[in-house]
Amino acid sequence: MIPLTFANVGEKVCIKKIKGKDETRRFLGNLGFVENGEIIIVSDNGGNLIVNVKNTRVAISREMANKIIVA
Amino acid sequence: MSIKIALAGNPNSGKTTLFNALTGSNQFVGNWPGVTVEKKEGKIKGYSAKNDEVILVDLPGIYSLSPYTLEEVVSRNFLLDEKPNAIINIIDGSNLERNLYLTTQLVELGIPVIAAVNMMDVIKKNGDKLNTERLSKELGCEVVEISALRSEGIDVLAEKAVRIAKSGKKMVAQHSFDGSVEHALAHIEEAVLHDMPDDEQRFLAIKLFERDDKVIERLNLDSKIVSHIETDIKNCEDELDDDSESIITSERYAYIASIIGSCYTKKSRGKLTVTDKIDKVVTNRWLALPIFAIVMIIVYYVSVTTVGTWATDWANDGVFGDGWHLFGIGSSQYEDAANEYAEKEIFLPEVKTALEGANEAGITGADELLTAVEEKDFGAFEEAYGSYGEELAVKEGGKFDITPMLPLDENGEFADTPDPAEYGVWVPGIPVLVESGLNAVNCADWLQGLILDGVVAGVGAVLGFVPQMLVLFIFLAFLESCGYMARIAFIMDRIFRKFGLSGKSFIPMLIGSGCGVPGIMASRTIENERDRRMTIMTTTFIPCGAKLPIIALISAALFGGTWWVAPSAYFLGIAAIIVSGIMLKKTKMFSGDPAPFVMELPAYHLPTIGNILRSMWERASSFIKKAGTIILLSSIIIWAGSCFGFVDGSFAFSADMELENSILGTIGNAICWIFAPIGFGNIKAAIATIMGLVAKEEVVGVFGVLDFEGMTRLAGYAFLAFNLLCAPCFAAIGAIRREMNNPKWTAFAIAYQCVFAYAVALMIYQIGSVFTGGLNIIGLIAAILVAVFLIYMLVKPYKSADKLTIKAKIKA
Numbered sequence: 001m002i003p004l005t006f007a008n009v010g011e012k013v014c015i016k017k018i019k020g021k022d023e024t025r026r027f028l029g030n031l032g033f034v035e036n037g038e039i040i041i042v043s044d045n046g047g048n049l050i051v052n053v054k055n056t057r058v059a060i061s062r063e064m065a066n067k068i069i070v071a
Numbered sequence: 072m073s074i075k076i077a078l079a080g081n082p083n084s085g086k087t088t089l090f091n092a093l094t095g096s097n098q099f100v101g102n103w104p105g106v107t108v109e110k111k112e113g114k115i116k117g118y119s120a121k122n123d124e125v126i127l128v129d130l131p132g133i134y135s136l137s138p139y140t141l142e143e144v145v146s147r148n149f150l151l152d153e154k155p156n157a158i159i160n161i162i163d164g165s166n167l168e169r170n171l172y173l174t175t176q177l178v179e180l181g182i183p184v185i186a187a188v189n190m191m192d193v194i195k196k197n198g199d200k201l202n203t204e205r206l207s208k209e210l211g212c213e214v215v216e217i218s219a220l221r222s223e224g225i226d227v228l229a230e231k232a233v234r235i236a237k238s239g240k241k242m243v244a245q246h247s248f249d250g251s252v253e254h255a256l257a258h259i260e261e262a263v264l265h266d267m268p269d270d271e272q273r274f275l276a277i278k279l280f281e282r283d284d285k286v287i288e289r290l291n292l293d294s295k296i297v298s299h300i301e302t303d304i305k306n307c308e309d310e311l312d313d314d315s316e317s318i319i320t321s322e323r324y325a326y327i328a329s330i331i332g333s334c335y336t337k338k339s340r341g342k343l344t345v346t347d348k349i350d351k352v353v354t355n356r357w358l359a360l361p362i363f364a365i366v367m368i369i370v371y372y373v374s375v376t377t378v379g380t381w382a383t384d385w386a387n388d389g390v391f392g393d394g395w396h397l398f399g400i401g402s403s404q405y406e407d408a409a410n411e412y413a414e415k416e417i418f419l420p421e422v423k424t425a426l427e428g429a430n431e432a433g434i435t436g437a438d439e440l441l442t443a444v445e446e447k448d449f450g451a452f453e454e455a456y457g458s459y460g461e462e463l464a465v466k467e468g469g470k471f472d473i474t475p476m477l478p479l480d481e482n483g484e485f486a487d488t489p490d491p492a493e494y495g496v497w498v499p500g501i502p503v504l505v506e507s508g509l510n511a512v513n514c515a516d517w518l519q520g521l522i523l524d525g526v527v528a529g530v531g532a533v534l535g536f537v538p539q540m541l542v543l544f545i546f547l548a549f550l551e552s553c554g555y556m557a558r559i560a561f562i563m564d565r566i567f568r569k570f571g572l573s574g575k576s577f578i579p580m581l582i583g584s585g586c587g588v589p590g591i592m593a594s595r596t597i598e599n600e601r602d603r604r605m606t607i608m609t610t611t612f613i614p615c616g617a618k619l620p621i622i623a624l625i626s627a628a629l630f631g632g633t634w635w636v637a638p639s640a641y642f643l644g645i646a647a648i649i650v651s652g653i654m655l656k657k658t659k660m661f662s663g664d665p666a667p668f669v670m671e672l673p674a675y676h677l678p679t680i681g682n683i684l685r686s687m688w689e690r691a692s693s694f695i696k697k698a699g700t701i702i703l704l705s706s707i708i709i710w711a712g713s714c715f716g717f718v719d720g721s722f723a724f725s726a727d728m729e730l731e732n733s734i735l736g737t738i739g740n741a742i743c744w745i746f747a748p749i750g751f752g753n754i755k756a757a758i759a760t761i762m763g764l765v766a767k768e769e770v771v772g773v774f775g776v777l778d779f780e781g782m783t784r785l786a787g788y789a790f791l792a793f794n795l796l797c798a799p800c801f802a803a804i805g806a807i808r809r810e811m812n813n814p815k816w817t818a819f820a821i822a823y824q825c826v827f828a829y830a831v832a833l834m835i836y837q838i839g840s841v842f843t844g845g846l847n848i849i850g851l852i853a854a855i856l857v858a859v860f861l862i863y864m865l866v867k868p869y870k871s872a873d874k875l876t877i878k879a880k881i882k883a
Binding site (some may be wrong): 029 | 134135138139165167168169172314316317320321324332345346350351352355356359557558560561562564565568659667668669670671672674
């Protein structure tokens, strides 16, 4: 169980938990970040990530990525 | 009977393209999520007959029907309040799973839904297979395959949508949630919603289960009932060990996952798509910024220095000047003739000697004149003489006055010069045409003055920048529609976050360096209201195209063209944005965490030429419209102000009114004390600053080079700083008003800009005076107080707001 920021580029990981305020979680949920969903990290720009979730590319900031716990 | 159909879908799923295809209208389509913020209406082609018209409403792109963003609120309110006869749900077929998430919510509303699976051509190309019949059965609504870009399947979609809308058959959602959720929903329906229409109950029950404040408010629920259903929700949450909203979200995705396997067969393809590969390079930790810098340098080099300069010169000196040679035919012959004439008549040995002497005496402009003579360039000489001729005549007791040596006519123009119209294909400029037209009809002098000096000159000065802007807009439209713009926001976010702005603020500033009006309009893509307001307020600090002449003038007249003046203006603008960002974030109005950056990145694709041109035109035309209205009006007022005035105590009109006597001069005289503490308390500078409100380049129009006589370099730089940072031109103020959509915020933005500009200029002038020996104790104390306040605001710790209340005023 690690935050998404620690995962490697190109790795496929599974979301275990999403922390943070309701608002944040809701927004991430609407974009397809749900527990047990899979994501692939496409690119890492100093902690800000581009990930592939449900077949779309989403850019998220480091703060957000830290709230997503993956395994 | 007229029918209303709503068009809903995820951002960037091709909604606007489909809207254009269905209605035949010309909305701009950007490959940038969130291009549509307001909803747009149009009539479906083939259904526009009066008694049988079908109105299509293009809703903003949304990911869900939660009340999280402005777009979602606009869309949801529309669907709930106006109850369209049907919803066309556009689905990006290459991204089915995420798009169906919204579909599962739309079908709960009870309104008939037709799903249009877009980008079928991409799906087929990838070798994937979609079983539409199966999907239709699972969702319980019609599914149509389309390709909006290629206009495939549009007619079928329109026909089916209209049929469904007319049938009035209510939609019943096919999916169900986990047993315990359904149990709670049933309870809620029974307790609260039993007297509502059946088809509306489901959606509201789910929203109440999610504890959606807006729905609770909407239904006007009693607190007793709320606490009653709260127990049901709590029980369910305990059972599933999650909060109610997450339960619903997960359930929806679980449902989608369960049906998608049977409807969609994905061909296993290589690991990375082309877009992923490009992203790996352009958003790479080390390469991202250099690549971005190179792209920007190319864009600016082409649009500002090469093609842009050529275009601006043509527009200013040709179309709104004397005229121009069509396709350059005859230009070189004319130049040869002119240079030959100059060599015979003007570049005489005595002129050269006088200029050499003047140059040695250090008279401003003498070096430029001398260079022109040495290079035998008549054009350059004529221009330089216009600027510096008077200076030569008066300096050093007129020792180096070259005017008597030159072949001038009674108007002070060079006599018997070759006429450019006699060479090649000559197209006269608009002022020339208008003037000859007015002469032909024996127009009164004052009217001629109004039309030529007021309208044509004023509006022309602004329109002269249009060609350059068009070039810049083409580049920006390309970057936007190919998908790179969204990446720029991502790359810049890391840097912008440090001073309280989002990466998305960068785009408006980038565009603002061309012209502030489209720059301010571009701030629309920022969802977070505070970030958007802050961006609107700070965008015009970046020197726009019209401010360049001011910079050039000050740098040439007072600093002898030193290299650092122009770059320093840009740094001043950037510093103003950073300082303002940090300071404003600490005020109550802007406090709170910066909105977390989450943004969908569209796949790269080659934009169509039509789309690029449409985007360019949309931006440019709004600028031209401004020039046609507000700038036209202010040009007339300014012209009147400068031509009417009091001469010897009586009100009079004269086209050559001395500035000091005119109404404008009187006003300038009355207010120039305001500018005294920042170094330019003279009438002309005051008037120039007012004129700058019409259009920034008007500042230059007021000043000839000589007028800086008596102004120190320091005062000049303070003048520059003030004019760069203070309230922008009327056109940009209009744009601010439109985007703020609130008079108070507009006033605050303008006031902030003026006060900030004044503070900066005060510090520059007063603190600078200490070193140049013009020390003024009171002024210095004031400047130091301002500086201390600024530093205090910069280092003061952030006050985090406990709760953020966003009041969104939505014009639906």
